[in-house]
Amino acid sequence: MSTSPANFTSTVPVRVYDARFQVTPEYRDSLPDMQNTDGSQIQGANVPILQVGISNFRLPLRFHVGHGAPITLETSITGTVSLAADHKGINMSRIMRGFYGFKDRVFTPEVLEEVLQHYKDDLGSSRARIRLAFNYPMLQTSLRSGLEGYQYYQCAYEGLTDDLNRFRRIIYFDYIYSSACPCSVELSEHARDARNIFGVPHSQRSKARVIAEIADGAHCGIEDIQAHCLEALRTETQVMVKREDEQAFAEMNGAYVKFVEDAARLVYEQLNTDQRIKDFQVACAHLESLHSHDAVAVINKGLPNGLGADFADFKDLVC
Numbered sequence: 001m002s003t004s005p006a007n008f009t010s011t012v013p014v015r016v017y018d019a020r021f022q023v024t025p026e027y028r029d030s031l032p033d034m035q036n037t038d039g040s041q042i043q044g045a046n047v048p049i050l051q052v053g054i055s056n057f058r059l060p061l062r063f064h065v066g067h068g069a070p071i072t073l074e075t076s077i078t079g080t081v082s083l084a085a086d087h088k089g090i091n092m093s094r095i096m097r098g099f100y101g102f103k104d105r106v107f108t109p110e111v112l113e114e115v116l117q118h119y120k121d122d123l124g125s126s127r128a129r130i131r132l133a134f135n136y137p138m139l140q141t142s143l144r145s146g147l148e149g150y151q152y153y154q155c156a157y158e159g160l161t162d163d164l165n166r167f168r169r170i171i172y173f174d175y176i177y178s179s180a181c182p183c184s185v186e187l188s189e190h191a192r193d194a195r196n197i198f199g200v201p202h203s204q205r206s207k208a209r210v211i212a213e214i215a216d217g218a219h220c221g222i223e224d225i226q227a228h229c230l231e232a233l234r235t236e237t238q239v240m241v242k243r244e245d246e247q248a249f250a251e252m253n254g255a256y257v258k259f260v261e262d263a264a265r266l267v268y269e270q271l272n273t274d275q276r277i278k279d280f281q282v283a284c285a286h287l288e289s290l291h292s293h294d295a296v297a298v299i300n301k302g303l304p305n306g307l308g309a310d311f312a313d314f315k316d317l318v319c
Contacts, residue, residue, distance in 0.1 A: 039086035053080030053095045062106045066223040070106045076133040081125035109169035112159030126163045142240045143248035149239030169214040175229040176237050179206040179286045180253040204289045207317045211281040218276035232266040260286045264297040279306040285317035
């Protein structure tokens with residue numbers, strides 16, 4: 001028999017926040033927990049989920065540097081785990097609460113293995129993944145004036161662990177440099193030689209994104225990857241600049257002209273000699289001052305089942 005509106009009664013909730021209310025263990029146990037219901041409560045297909053968690057929770061974390069005391073940097077953290085079929089969901093708050101247990105550590109890619117194992121144990125997952133994104137400062141000296149200033153590099157540490165507890169460490173590193181076009185240089189010189197016309201070769205701000213998987217048992221830091229990029233490309237953008245530095249930078253661009261294809265191959269050459277780097281991908285973008293579009297190139301080490309050359313988010317390389 002249906003209930004008529006006349007027979008229906010409800011309790012009007014009291015609209016007040018009770019700051020004195022104390023949660024007891026019994027009250028906590030009575031709270032509903034939808035995430036931990038069984039498969040009958042799943043909406044949609046009852047299939048596994050490869051990654052579920054939270055993104056961009058932020059903490060001031062300490063990071064190991066090549067020399068000197070650790071530094072504290074604002075860090076954006078993404079933590080995810082796998083979810084098996086027949087499980088409704090995970091307790092999202094455990095991703096953050098679990099990480100807070102490690103917040104006082106000095107972070108290197110190796111520390112992430114402990115965090116991931118904790119996630120797997122705490123959430124009952126077979127796989128886990130974590131990424132720490134931060135801007136890393138390095139003090140740079142000007143080319144000729146001797147002035148110093150901080151260059152900031154967009155970086156990330158990523159850790160992954162699979163069903164067999166195999167751990168992978170990956171470093172993401174963005175390097176911003178200047179690229180003078182070899183074709184434009186030759187055409188400008190031709191105008192000078194053939195017609196005594198002064199021309200200015202075009203150059204542009206450019207970015208290389210290095211994704212480097214670190215070999216088991218090896219240590220390779222951000223300073224090491226920056227050194228590889230500097231050796232390969234030479235023309236890193238400057239922080240502190242006086243007139244003598246600007247002249248030096250113009251000379252340097254003239255000495256190290258490069259197409260985007262050259263840039264990708266030059267970085268490949270450097271990374272491929274470092275035995276600490278198991279695998280890598282390099283994506284370069286030259287933000288053309290001649291064209292209304294950008295020149296891009298992607299290269300990888302080429303290991304079977306390794307990091308591919310499938311980079312496609314070139315707009316993310318705009319700098």
